[in-house]
Structures are given as structure tokens and as C-alpha cells.
Amino acid sequence: MGYRPCGVYHQYYSQDHAWWQTKFVWGKMTLLFITIFYLIPQFAGMYLISVANVVGYTILAAMGVQLLIGYCGQITLGHAAFLAVGAYTCTLLMLQLHIPFLIAMIIGGLVGGLWCVLFGLPSARVKGFYLIMTTMAAQFITVEFFITQYISQIGGRGVAFSIPPGTIKIGPWVIKTDRDVYYLMVILVVLCTLAMANLLRSKVGRAWIAIRDNDIAAETMGVNIVLYKLLAFFVAGFFGGIAGAFWITSLAAVSPEHFHFGWSLWLVGVILIGGVGSIYGTIFGSLFMTLIPEGLKFLIFFLTQSPFFVNLMPFLPHLLEKFLYVKEAAFGLAIAFFLIYEPNGLSYRWWQIKNYFNLWPFSY
Amino acid sequence: MVLTDEIQLKVENIHMAFGGVQALMGVSFEVKKGEIFSIIGPNGAGKTVMLNCINGLYHPQKGRIFFEGKEITKLKPYQRAQLGISRTFQKIELFKGATVLDNIRLGRHIHLKSGLLSGAIYFGKTAREEVEHRDFIEREIIDLLEIEHIRDKIVGMLPYGLQKRVELARALALNPKIILLDEPLAGLNLEEVEDMARFILDINEEERWQTTCVLVEHDMGVVMDISHRVMALNFGEKIAEGTPPEVQNNPHVIKAYLGEAEEIYVTRR
Numbered sequence: 327m328g329y330r331p332c333g334v335y336h337q338y339y340s341q342d343h344a345w346w347q348t349k350f351v352w353g354k355m356t357l358l359f360i361t362i363f364y365l366i367p368q369f370a371g372m373y374l375i376s377v378a379n380v381v382g383y384t385i386l387a388a389m390g391v392q393l394l395i396g397y398c399g400q401i402t403l404g405h406a407a408f409l410a411v412g413a414y415t416c417t418l419l420m421l422q423l424h425i426p427f428l429i430a431m432i433i434g435g436l437v438g439g440l441w442c443v444l445f446g447l448p449s450a451r452v453k454g455f456y457l458i459m460t461t462m463a464a465q466f467i468t469v470e471f472f473i474t475q476y477i478s479q480i481g482g483r484g485v486a487f488s489i490p491p492g493t494i495k496i497g498p499w500v501i502k503t504d505r506d507v508y509y510l511m512v513i514l515v516v517l518c519t520l521a522m523a524n525l526l527r528s529k530v531g532r533a534w535i536a537i538r539d540n541d542i543a544a545e546t547m548g549v550n551i552v553l554y555k556l557l558a559f560f561v562a563g564f565f566g567g568i569a570g571a572f573w574i575t576s577l578a579a580v581s582p583e584h585f586h587f588g589w590s591l592w593l594v595g596v597i598l599i600g601g602v603g604s605i606y607g608t609i610f611g612s613l614f615m616t617l618i619p620e621g622l623k624f625l626i627f628f629l630t631q632s633p634f635f636v637n638l639m640p641f642l643p644h645l646l647e648k649f650l651y652v653k654e655a656a657f658g659l660a661i662a663f664f665l666i667y668e669p670n671g672l673s674y675r676w677w678q679i680k681n682y683f684n685l686w687p688f689s690y
Numbered sequence: 691m692v693l694t695d696e697i698q699l700k701v702e703n704i705h706m707a708f709g710g711v712q713a714l715m716g717v718s719f720e721v722k723k724g725e726i727f728s729i730i731g732p733n734g735a736g737k738t739v740m741l742n743c744i745n746g747l748y749h750p751q752k753g754r755i756f757f758e759g760k761e762i763t764k765l766k767p768y769q770r771a772q773l774g775i776s777r778t779f780q781k782i783e784l785f786k787g788a789t790v791l792d793n794i795r796l797g798r799h800i801h802l803k804s805g806l807l808s809g810a811i812y813f814g815k816t817a818r819e820e821v822e823h824r825d826f827i828e829r830e831i832i833d834l835l836e837i838e839h840i841r842d843k844i845v846g847m848l849p850y851g852l853q854k855r856v857e858l859a860r861a862l863a864l865n866p867k868i869i870l871l872d873e874p875l876a877g878l879n880l881e882e883v884e885d886m887a888r889f890i891l892d893i894n895e896e897e898r899w900q901t902t903c904v905l906v907e908h909d910m911g912v913v914m915d916i917s918h919r920v921m922a923l924n925f926g927e928k929i930a931e932g933t934p935p936e937v938q939n940n941p942h943v944i945k946a947y948l949g950e951a952e953e954i955y956v957t958r959r
């Protein structure tokens with residue numbers, strides 16, 4: 327929207343409002359859809375598909391964080407709590423009440439949204455630092471307290487709720503292999519991205535951006551800022567709940583460790599690296615934060631296989647052993663570097679490249 | 691000019707203090723529908739505070755405000771906007787990272803209906819609504835204020851004079867019944883001042899708009915030219931009110947501006 331190659335003009339506003347304004351973009355998007363819906367599931371190996379699923383899960387989970395931080399200017403440091411609420415609501419509804427997965431997932435999203443609104447209420451009065459505290463409280467109250475202490479005891483199943491294989495199905499479609507999860511993931515990612523992008527080009531999204539940029543001006547122009555902040559928390563929690571409910575399809579058992587504080591922080595890192603205030607940013611950040619560690623692991627693994635490199639760098643096998651910590655440390659560094667050298671995130675680079683080619687060959 | 695005798699805005703005995711600073715002390719006035727009502731006064735007189743009280747950003751400690759017969763003293767700024775009170779700011783308050791068009795679109799907020807669900811789906815209702823309002827913005831506002839060439843530009847990158855114009859455009863998009871203008875001419879060059887003064891007259895006089903204007907301005911030349919009535923404030927108190935010549939010749943006003951004598955008449959023209 328807004329950016330089109332020079333020389334393209336429109337006759338109707340509806341054309342100017344369309345996303346894919348040129349044949350070229352249509353072609354590109356068609357290729358993308360063929361790739362994600364057909365080529366990847368057909369030809370990629372099991373390992374790649376499982377990595378893709380993690381990417382998709384990260385996109386879904388980070389979408390709400392992006393909405394709150396990137397588009398509405400509200401901070402959330404406890405988003406894993408809302409993922410957990412979605413996951414547990416969905417699991418419990420399925421296991422205890424035998425509600426079909428799809429409905430349970432939607433209810434999980436709604437409950438996640440309402441739960442998020444609850445912790446967004448202080449945003450009516452406080453900003454910045456204090457909001458960090460209340461959203462962190464969401465993490466500890468929800469996951470470490472309610473879920474670990476009480477919810478996990480429901481049904482006497484022990485701490486983890488195991489989901490018997492074959493329980494999760496949509497109509498006749500039983501979701502059990504990674505490939506099934508992949509298809510579900512792609513559908514959800516496309517739907518959530520569309521919903522988010524659509525909101526941002528209509529009344530509600532513009533009100534969010536206005537609150538982020540200048541809340542006083544927004545209120546002066548008739549935006550009920552408390553209401554719209556809470557709507558932002560609701561939608562962010564809804565996306566979170568859907569993400570959590572989706573992820574149970576690839577978990578054998580749901581337990582609180584899947585929604586720890588580190589994951590909340592990780593999601594903030596995703597949007598910082600990808601780009602704050604950009605949907606592309608969410609996607610790039612998720613790709614980067616998932617693929618680079620996998621690549622790194624691969625590289626270290628590859629290097630340890632050859633005696634030459636092990637002699638050169640005797641700490642390699644140790645690195646592989648402790649990879650989990652290496653990964654976290656590497657990402658701490660990555661975020662620091664990004665904040666210093668690329669404060670606008672990957673999406674900004676992408677935008678620059680795209681703009682360059684839109685004006686090419688006269689780039690002034 | 692369709693100046694009526696109908697009182698649109700009534701401000702009654704406003705007292706507003708910040709800690710020890712008395713910004714307004716018992717100010718009362720009435721604005722008639724269709725007029726250009728100017729508030730003048732030296733720096734720190736309380737003009738901006740007055741506008742903030744009318745539009746609800748500040749809540750006075752004492753006094754009442756009525757808009758079209760309805761008391762609005764307790765209403766929040768967004769509720770007053772919904773009644774048709776719009777404004778611009780002395781220090782530009784735009785959504786800097788957004789395009790000109792998106793800034794103006796936000797001005798349409800109170801007239802848009804799409805909610806969460808229809809917005810997320812977009813196709814159908816919301817798409818139609820967006821096109822309709824885009825049409826309105828292009829026809830009524832962008833055309834009037836002559837900003838066709840910058841509609842897709844990011845506001846933060848525009849020169850100051852154009853930003854002022856975009857702010858006016860956003861305020862107009864609300865389709866207001868009354869518009870509060872806080873120093874719309876400050877910082878503009880001669881040509882821009884002339885344009886802006888013309889826009890204010892257009893908004894006030896054109897059949898389509900006929901919007902009441904409350905104008906806070908230091909440029910006496912323009913104020914005396916275009917206002918129907920003028921009120922002068924000094925240290926939070928009303929010292930004069932009347933037609934431009936009456937106020938200009940009022941001894942209190944002359945005294946208040948004493949020492950600023952050159953500033954008052956030699957501003958840019």
C-alpha cells in the first residue's frame with residue numbers, strides 16, 4: 327500500500343486502496359502462495375517442515391506483540407501468558423468437554439484476549455515503565471501461579487496434559503504429522519496476517535497508530551483512547567491465544583515450561599530484530615530468530631565432524647553440548663547489535679531495497 | 691457571511707491554576723454561530739490554556755462551558771470531538787510517521803463505522819466505507835487546502851508550513867461545527883500566511899463549511915482583518931472584547947501591549 331513503482335497511476339480510489347496493485351506483485355504473490363502451500367510441503371524434508379512450523383508459531387505468537395508494541399505503543403513483556411491461556415483453554419475444552427478442536431481454538435483465542443484485556447487495564451492510567459511491570463505480572467500470575475498451581479491439577483493428569491494422538495482433528499482431517507501441522511500453520515499465518523493488515527488499513531488500526539504516535543492528538547480527533555488501547559490488548563491476546571492453541575498440535579503434552587518468561591522476551595526480540603511497527607518485521611524477525619540458530623547449530627555440528635576444525639578450535643564439541651546457552655547468548659548480542667546498527671529492523675532494509683528497485687534506474 | 695445571533699459556545703467564569711500559576715481567572719465569553727472569534731494577548735496570557743479548556747485537555751477548577759446549549763465541562767476530549775469541536779495546536783501535533791493521507795483519514799475517525807470484525811475482513815463494508823471517505827477527503831479537503839502533491843508523503847519530512855496545513859486538513863476532516871485554531875500563522879512566511887488566512891476565511895464563509903472559528907493569533911494584521919469579534923486576555927484576565935476597532939483602541943489593550951508596541955503592528959506585513 328502506498329508504495330508503487332513510479333509510473334503507475336490509478337483511476338479509482340479502490341485501486342489505490344488495493345494491496346497488490348501491479349501484475350508484477352500479483353505474480354510474486356502467486357509464486358509465494360504456490361511455494362508455501364505446495365512446494366514446501368511436497369518437497370521439503372521432515373526436518374525443514376518442523377523448522378517451518380516453529381517459524382510459523384513464532385509469527386503467530388509475535389503478531390500480538392507487534393500489534394501492542396509496534397502499532398499501539400503499549401508494552402507487553404508477558405505475552406507467553408496469553409499463549410498459555412489459549413493453549414490451556416483449548417486443551418481443557420477438548421480433553422474435559424470433548425469440544426472440537428477448531429471451536430476450542432477460537433474459544434482459546436477469545437479467552438486469551440479477555441485475559442490480556444485484564445492486564446491491559448492499567449494502560450488506561452499508566453505508561454512506559456509501569457506498564458512493563460503490569461505486563462510482567464501477567465506472566466508470573468498466569469503461568470507461574472495459576473497454571474502451575476491450579477490449572478495443571480484439573481483432571482488429575484499431573485503437571486503436563488498429554489494429548490492422546492488423534493484427538494486433534496478438524497472435521498475428518500486428523501492433525502498428527504508435522505506435515506498436517508504445517509498446513510494448519512500456513513492457513514493460520516495467512517489468516518492472521520490478513521486480519522492484522524486489514525485492521526491496520528481501517529478505522530481501528532489507524533486509531534492504534536494514532537495513539538502510538540501522539541495520544542493527545544488522537545483523543546482530540548475523537549479517538550476514545552482507553553477503549554482502543556483495550557481493543558489492542560484484546561486482539562493481541564486473541565492472536566496469542568490462537569497461537570498457543572495451535573501449538574498444542576505439535577506438542578505431545580502441554581506443560582507450563584512451554585510458556586516461560588524467556589519466551590515472552592524472545593517474542594519482543596523477534597520484533598526488535600524484524601522491525602517494530604511492520605508486519606513484514608514480524609515475519610522477518612521470526613525467520614531470522616529461528617533459522618539463524620538452526621544454521622548455527624548446523625555449522626557447529628558440521629565443524630565438529632572434521633578433525634581439522636576441532637584441532638583448530640578445541641572448544642567446538644563443548645559448544646555443541648551447550649548449544650542452548652550459546653544460542654541465547656548469541657541472541658543477546660544480536661539484539662544489541664541490531665539496536666545499535668539497524669534500529670529500524672530488517673523490514674526497513676527490505677523497504678529500502680524495494681524502494682530502490684521501484685525507482686530503478688533513476689533512484690532520486 | 692452568515693453571522694447569526696445564535697450562541698454556539700458559551701464559556702462561563704473559568705478559573706484554571708497550575709500550582710501557584712493562575713493561568714485563567716474568571717474568564718467568560720460567548721461565541722456566535724458562524725463567526726470568527728479571535729483571542730489575543732501577550733505571551734503567557736492564557737490563550738492556549740483557554741483553548742485546552744474548551745476542547746477538554748484541561749479541566750478548569752471552576753466555571754462551566756456550554757456547547758450548543760449542552761454543558762460539556764465534564765466531557766472528555768474525544769466526546770467533545772464527537773460533538774463537533776475540532777482544533778489545531780500551537781506546537782504541531784501530527785502523527786509524524788504516517789502519510790498526509792493517513793493523518794487526514796484519522797480526522798474521519800468519528801464518522802467511520804467499521805469495527806474489529808468488519809475491519810479484519812475488510813472486503814465489503816469496510817472497503818466501501820474507505821473508498822467513500824477517501825472520496826470525501828480528496829474532494830472536500832485536499833482540494834480546498836491545495837495539498838494534492840503531498841498526499842502520499844510522510845508528514846514528519848514535510849516543511850513546517852505544509853505541516854501546519856496538514857494539521858488544518860486533519861481538523862477539517864472531522865467535519866467540525868467549531869474549529870479552534872491555535873496560532874495557525876506562527877512561523878509561516880508571507881505567502882503561506884496569505885494562503886492560511888484565505889483558508890480560514892474559506893472554512894468560515896463557504897456554503898459547504900460555514901464553520902465557526904475560534905482563532906488564537908499574534909498576527910494583529912490578520913486578526914483585525916478577518917475577525918468578527920476579538921477578545922483580549924492579559925495575565926489570565928479578560929481585558930477587552932468587541933469588534934476589531936473597539937479592541938484595537940481599548941486603553942487596557944494598548945497598555946497590555948505597551949513595550950510590545952512594535953510587535954503588535956509590525957508583524958510580517
Ligand SMILES: Nc1ncnc2c1ncn2[C@@H]1O[C@H](COP(=O)(O)OP(=O)(O)OP(=O)(O)O)[C@@H](O)[C@H]1O
Pocket residue numbers: 708711712713731732733734735736737738739740780
Ligand atoms: N501544563 C501547564 N503546567 C503549568 N503551567 C502551565 C501549563 N500550561 C500553561 N501554563 C502556564 O499558564 C500560563 C498561560 O500559558 P498559555 O500557554 O495559555 O499562554 P499563551 O497565551 O498561549 O501564550 P503564547 O502566546 O506564548 O502561546 C503560562 O504562565 C504558562 O506557564
Ligand SMILES: [Mg+2]
Pocket residue numbers: 737738739780
Ligand atoms: Mg499559546
